[in-house]
Amino acid sequence: MREINGYHHGNLRRAIIDAAVEAIADSGAATWSLRELARRAGVSHAAPAHHFGDKAGLLTAVAAEGYALFADALAAAGDDFLEVGTAYVRFATEHRGYFEVMFRPALYRADDPEVAAGRAAASAILARGARTVVGDPGRAPMMEIAAWSIVHGFAELWLSGALRDDDVGTSPVPAAREMLRVMYER
Amino acid sequence: MREINGYHHGNLRRAIIDAAVEAIADSGAATWSLRELARRAGVSHAAPAHHFGDKAGLLTAVAAEGYALFADALAAAGDDFLEVGTAYVRFATEHRGYFEVMFRPALYRADDPEVAAGRAAASAILARGARTVVGDPGRAPMMEIAAWSIVHGFAELWLSGALRDDDVGTSPVPAAREMLRVMYER
DNA sequence: CAGCGAACTTGTCAATGGTAAGATTCGGCC
DNA sequence: GGCCGAATCTTACCATTGACAAGTTCGCTG
Numbered sequence: 001m002r003e004i005n006g007y008h009h010g011n012l013r014r015a016i017i018d019a020a021v022e023a024i025a026d027s028g029a030a031t032w033s034l035r036e037l038a039r040r041a042g043v044s045h046a047a048p049a050h051h052f053g054d055k056a057g058l059l060t061a062v063a064a065e066g067y068a069l070f071a072d073a074l075a076a077a078g079d080d081f082l083e084v085g086t087a088y089v090r091f092a093t094e095h096r097g098y099f100e101v102m103f104r105p106a107l108y109r110a111d112d113p114e115v116a117a118g119r120a121a122a123s124a125i126l127a128r129g130a131r132t133v134v135g136d137p138g139r140a141p142m143m144e145i146a147a148w149s150i151v152h153g154f155a156e157l158w159l160s161g162a163l164r165d166d167d168v169g170t171s172p173v174p175a176a177r178e179m180l181r182v183m184y185e186r
Numbered sequence: 187m188r189e190i191n192g193y194h195h196g197n198l199r200r201a202i203i204d205a206a207v208e209a210i211a212d213s214g215a216a217t218w219s220l221r222e223l224a225r226r227a228g229v230s231h232a233a234p235a236h237h238f239g240d241k242a243g244l245l246t247a248v249a250a251e252g253y254a255l256f257a258d259a260l261a262a263a264g265d266d267f268l269e270v271g272t273a274y275v276r277f278a279t280e281h282r283g284y285f286e287v288m289f290r291p292a293l294y295r296a297d298d299p300e301v302a303a304g305r306a307a308a309s310a311i312l313a314r315g316a317r318t319v320v321g322d323p324g325r326a327p328m329m330e331i332a333a334w335s336i337v338h339g340f341a342e343l344w345l346s347g348a349l350r351d352d353d354v355g356t357s358p359v360p361a362a363r364e365m366l367r368v369m370y371e372r
Numbered sequence: 373c374a375g376c377g378a379a380c381t382t383g384t385c386a387a388t389g390g391t392a393a394g395a396t397t398c399g400g401c402c
Numbered sequence: 403g404g405c406c407g408a409a410t411c412t413t414a415c416c417a418t419t420g421a422c423a424a425g426t427t428c429g430c431t432g
Contacts, residue, residue, distance in 0.1 A: 001295065008379055028292030030216075033419060044381050046422085051379090055420070106214030110347070142361075142368045148330070149365070150263045150332060152408060153339025160289045161296070168331065179335070183327045194397060194410055219388060228411050240390070345386085
């Protein structure tokens with residue numbers, strides 16, 4: 001990372017993406033503005049446009065990077081769905097700035113090739129994990145969708161605060177693991 | 187519903203809420219504006235403020251009404267979780283304008299008493315339904331969260347377009363029912 | 373060292389959310 | 403019927419935003 005030298009920032013693209021992810025994680029996907037990110041990075045209000053075009057372009061970059069990180073996180077969890085599913089919830093809660101963008105395609109250009117590639121990679125890894133909890137092969141497609149739904153639903157519910165009333169709210173990852181254990185134990 | 191008479195609209199509050207729900211269902215939660223809703227209702231841009239205060243106030247009204255409708259829809263589905271869960275997905279997909287607001291509390295005032303009451307009512311009905319698929323009573327709390335997660339996750343995934351690649355996308359309600367049947371059949 | 377392209381700036385515009393102050397109408401009460 | 407307060411809506415204004423156009427600075431390469 002280069003030094004700021006008065007005119008060229010050196011790594012503005014990275015700085016803006018990081019600031020956007022942090023802002024979205026902090027205060028949802030609405031309370032921030034491109035101009036505020038630019039101010040925080042110490043550049044003029046039009047500088048981000050050079051790298052991302054417009055706001056959707058920035059969020060496309062966030063989604064693409066998010067899916068890549070997501071695929072890595074799922075892959076690192078191994079094959080067992082108990083681990084992959086837990087990693088799913090961990091990513092959602094620890095990187096909510098990415099996660100909240102990724103699953104709101106109205107915010108960005110969902111047909112972006114980099115986004116599509118990352119999504120496909122993550123989807124394949126998740127499906128591989130889900131196959132470890134599918135019983136009857138004839139029901140495999142529905143059981144895979146069910147497995148995806150349960151981890152995605154848990155993540156979304158926690159992020160939306162819906163589980164905060166229970167004791168789940170304080171530490172979502174162990175709770176998710178316990179839920180999966182209870183649900184899928186043989 | 188009264189006639190528009192040139193100055194007083196007659197039922198502006200209802201018209202604005204309906205227009206907001208429709209706009210959110212059509213184009214996400216970002217592409218609309220208070221001023222456009224006002225134009226569509228044929229009133230000045232400041233008229234909505236009288237009824238809702240600000241944008242968060244309007245969305246608070248949407249969430250409150252949404253939770254009430256949601257509780258009704260779940261209650262009408264009976265006791266069996268197969269039916270309650272299917273109704274959950276049906277509401278999310280057929281009233282996505284309400285649903286997308288309800289589970290994004292950053293958009294509105296989540297501590298609004300009317301919202302809290304509606305949410306509690308819906309939650310109680312859902313929990314009652316979930317109890318029909320809970321086996322061991324010792325695991326009941328986690329199994330209930332799992333049941334909620336699976337229907338919520340399916341709904342969110344479908345709304346985000348993540349299931350469109352499969353044949354699930356064309357008719358989410360039968361697919362959700364089938365998923366629940368496969369998952370919970372005895 | 374010339375110039376070429378990338379990175380960034382300044383300036384501008386229409387649109388938005390929000391607020392204040394004024395106009396109009398409604399409903400109840402005499 | 404007529405008056406008066408309150409609810410409803412309008413006009414006017416402001417700061418902020420996203421987007422765009424045109425100009426400026428910088429690094430790199432030949």
